[in-house]
Amino acid sequence: MIKKLKSDIITSIKNKKINVFFLFLLFAFIILIFTKLSKEYTNTVTFNINKINVPQENIILNDSNAILNITLKTHGFKWLTYYFNKPKIAIDFVKDVNKIDSTFVWSKSKAYLLASTQFGKQVELLNISPDTLVFRFDVNLVKKVPVILNADIKYTQGFDIAEPYDITPDSIEVIGPNVLVSQINRIETEFIEITDVKSDIKKVIQLNLPKNSKDLKFSNKTVNLTATVEKFTEGKLKVPVSIKNIPNNTTLKYFPKFVNVTYYTSLNNFKTIGAKDFKVECDFSKITSNQSFLLPELVKFPATVKHVKINQQHIEFIIVE
Template sequence: MAIIKLSPTERRRLSAFVTCCVVAFAAWLLTVLQGSYNYKVKCILTYNNIPQRRAFRTLQSDTVVATLQGSGWQMLSARMHNEDEHIAIDLHTLDTKNFIALEAQLPQINSKRSAEQKITDFDPDTLYFDFTNRSTKRVPVKLLKNITFQPQFDVAGNVRLNPAYVFVSGPAATINKITEWSTDSLKVTDVEANVQAKVDIAKVRDGNVSIYPKIIQVFVPVEEFTEKTLEIPVQLSNNVHYYDVKIFPQKVKVTFMTPLSKFAEINDDYFDAVADFGLWAEHKYSSLPVKITRLPAYTKIVKIEPQNVDFIVKK
């Protein structure tokens, strides 16, 4: 392929031509972007002044398409970021109507926006609602938590919530399906002492449901744990034919972690160690695994020695 060689003068002319083209394009783009345009963006509706005496559900999506009037720069920014806007809609007229005309609220909506970026239209421009009887229900609070502890520390008692219940209010059909209400996640790290905190109730996703109160006080008892070992008698279960069975050994050593405050009081009466004789009767096991079926609250089994026991069936 032939290579075109340009003289120094021709190269200067070509450079000047390219520079002029770039400058002209930049000037044109700047002029275009400074103009005024109508463009569309998706908007997520949020609701204010929800009727207290009427429960409702929306008959359409909570997302509408809004036509905005703004500069080319604003239109370009909206296209690049592609983020949905949030628009607050006033529902106070639902006390007497079953629809909201968005156009009627344009002055109120635009008063909270930049004067250079006004909304001119919505699609759809009317929201319709279905009304039902409003119901109130008391439900337990479920704490979501993500707590990590320093070595040897852990939860040492019942987590206390104040209040332990919240009131949810809304359409009866919706409220009847609610059996509990979660909190936001309580996140604490490297814990070595009791945790006391305030946690927000999880946000309501349905605009016609309300909840009270919105903040819960949480107390998590935390203690240092230590290791303890006890000998626990092994009990035989599922001996349905009442065979005369001798177990070897008759006790197993159970090593567990327990809060320091409980260390002295915990003895073998707090544990049940069980071997299932049905495993021999049905499956001919030669030894029986030992399971701990009862243990004190907030203790954690470390190991069982031995994990299996031998036995003799006397005939």
């Protein structure tokens, strides 16, 4: 028991000596770092460009991602900030550049402004490369284009939509260089597939915006799709057949004089639809020689019906002399 206690005391003393040693070592290391960081060093750093005050009517094209290699002399603490944060230089497109043709040009002659406004007194600016920066630009164009639904929507039997799909907004604004915006005439939604629909549709859909178009801006990235889903039923009516473009002094007899027209409509609209809302017509001028029948065409039907079909393909006729 006594031997174990003696051993523990000796171990504790040794551990404290080790802890004190490492503590002094840490202090020495910190002092060394501070000494190093307090000294001045000369080095060249790559600075990205932060473009400010670009005129609203212009847009800088992506191929103008210019950089500046700047040689600086400053203390180590400042270099430490450049190491942890990617350095940027602000170029003011009102004060610092000249507009030449379709470019903005920054020259090294403006460099003296950088030392006083962006680096401070503790930093000495020694050199800048390249001597000039050229930023290509284009005129901003705002164009409104329609949104096109890209979807496959299937309904449960006996259900459908009475009105067309409502897309909000139905068009969006595309903003960017004229050369790019002029090529865009429509924007489709991302493809969606819905099956067995029997209730109202309410969905937010992403737009399928052009890829790799950082120079373009869009007023919306999503649209709202809504539709009222109702119960549907099939209807059937006898509709009279009329003939047009019969030559003068020609009398026709034709059969049948009525045809069956089938259609699909909502239960709410079913009772409001009658034969007077449809018109079936044959055009005599479209017949060819030796043709003994006319082709019926549906030239009028209500907007509230779908899948309208004439159940008679031919109308037989004879010319009475």
